[in-house]
Amino acid sequence: MTTLLVNGCSHTAGAEIEYALQNKCYEKAWPKGLADDMGWDWINLAQSGNSNEQIKRTTIDWIIENVELSNRYKVDELIVMIMWSGFNRFEVWNNQTKKLTSVSGNWMRSCRDNIKDSTELCEYVKYRTIIDNDSVAEYRSLMEVYLTARYLESLNIKYYFMNALYSWKNPTSFEQDELRPNYKLLYDAYGNRQKRHLGFSLNTEQFHQYLRDQKISVSEHSELDHWGVEGHKAWKDHVKIWMKEIDND
DSSP: OOEEEEEOSHHHHTTTSSSTTOOOOGGGSHHHHHHHHHTOEEEEOOOTTOOHHHHHHHHHHHHIIIIIISOSSOGGGEEEEEEEOOTTEEEEEETTTTEEEEEESOHHHHHHHOTTSOHHHHHHHHHHHHHSOHHHHHHHHHHHHHHHHHHHHHTTOEEEEEESSOOOOOGGGOSOGGGHHHHHHHHHHHGGGGGGEETSSOGGGSHHHHHHHTTOOBOTTOSSSOBOHHHHHHHHHHHHHHHHHHHTO
16 A cells, blocks of 8 residues: 655644644544545654754654664655755754754743743854744755655655745845855756645745635634644645645646
């Protein structure tokens, strides 16, 4: 049986489908609906608050363990689907919890929500956010996506990418002049992979904007702008149509 391996942030984990501040609800989120429609097994690695750095790492960790080392899953029976998260998130080591953790670029909110975090961690988040402006974060996120695609291609694993919240700018619109040549190199190298990446450069095709344009209300339980079952079903149906189009191209 084909297995669908999915990763992403709260919009892939199914946050707030059943109650406010719910971190995940895999059974009612769009990946399970898609897998059921396609007759696939499924594994959902998504976590609320995930950064693109953490999405890349946990996806590759899982494949190393389950494909490269143990051969529990064969590459021709595995499909990877990733819905990339906000660009202003990144992964840090939390010495209090002893694990890698994604934090928001909004350092004040991050430290407010994680009172147990050390002063040093909060200061790190604060100053990294000041130094790494929005353009730098956009470039870093594109690098995470590019490297993940190259890794999956090296193993001949079929994949589909999509965006949850933002889209990447054309290099001519990239705002950090000094970094624009590097961004353009990466953007050009990504090349035709854009066809396999829903919402890569078109805002109306990323999850958040698509559901708003469809006039679908967020979950009745939502405090953090998440959709309920209706939204997840609409996105699942949209993804199915898109997959068929690109696979038949």
